[in-house]
Amino acid sequence: MAAVLCLSALQARAQWPYEAPFVPSPQVVVDEMLRLAEVTKDDFVMDLGSGDGRILITAAVKFGARGIGVDLDETLIYQSEAAAQNAGVAERVQFLRQDLFKTDLSKASVITLYLLQKMNVRLRPHLLALRPGTRIVAHDFDLGDWKPDFKTTVRKNVMLWIVPANIHGHWRLNLPLPGGAQTWELDIRQKYQEVDGVVRVAQQPPGGLWQAQLRGERVSFTLVDSTDRENEAMMYFEGVIKGNVMEGEMRRGVGNKQTRHKWRAERFKP
Ligand SMILES: C[S@@+](CC[C@H](N)C(=O)[O-])C[C@H]1O[C@@H](n2cnc3c(N)ncnc32)[C@H](O)[C@@H]1O
Secondary structure (H helix, E strand, O other): OHHHHHHHHHHOOOOOOOOOOOOOOOHHHHHHHHHHOOOOOOOEEEEEOOOOOHHHHHHHHHHOOEEEEEEOOHHHHHHHHHHHHHHOOOOOEEEEEOOHHHOOOOOOOEEEEOOOHHHHHHHHHHHHOOOOOOEEEEEOOOEOOEOOOEEEEEOEEEEEEEOOOOOOEEEEEEEEEOOEEEEEEEEEEEEOOEEEEEEEOOOOOOEEOEEEEEEOOEEEEEEEEOOOHHHOEEEEEEEEEEOOEEEEEEEEOOHHHOEEEEEEEEEEEO
16 A cells, blocks of 8 residues: 555656655665665665655764765765755765666665656566675565565555575585484575475485575575484484585584584585
8 A cells, every 4th residue: 555655646747857756765775675674874875766865864863874876867966965064974875876686786874765667677677686685675666576675564565675695506415413423415496585396315215405595695504314214313404505616504403412514515516
């Protein structure tokens, strides 16, 4: 409902020369966007289509962040610069008159969006190419079939995406099991942050890769160790992906029978 109302507010400004007209996010929505993205003083926030600059100015005033806003409208850029000056954060934020589709986004740790959905979808490949772990937070309009990692609705929808690492492909997993070290193969498929796959172990039918979760570079999943029928156990994996290597800690079993092991996997085919 809120999205429909908002869309009509945006469409009502049909005379605006740019694809998305200037409609400011209400201050409580700005606050919620920055809270959901967990912005801190170490973040570099980029607001694409920055309007009167309120998102960046709030990021600097309330969270101590730095950043850049871009907008095509020159008057809004001047207005934003004056507002940043008044708020005492002109040193921390910069406003540039430029096309958001031609803007280098690589410095951002957080990207904020209040644009129309078709613009968000056009931006999507550029967002997916950012450093894994980069947070993208949007007001009202989503990123098409890339589902948000988190969403809150308080008057308006606010959605958060975390750029996922590339985990797709075939991996060899070195496992320290009670009966001795083994190498298992994982075939992993990925659509955005959604992951599924199978595990192949010598002389056994393929098993499931359960409860897989990918947030930026952090991955977790569960496998079942059935190599010893008398001593089957769940194995809970947590780790980090860096390029073609993922590694971390695995907990095998539960309660006072649980053991902890280091694990490492290497991608041998994308
Ligand atoms: C809905 S307003 C959002 C303003 C601000 N981000 C906020 O949430 O309060 C969208 C803004 O995007 C700007 N805009 C539209 N197309 C753009 C483009 N291609 N490049 C840069 N800015 C653009 C408009 O001028 C407008 O100020």
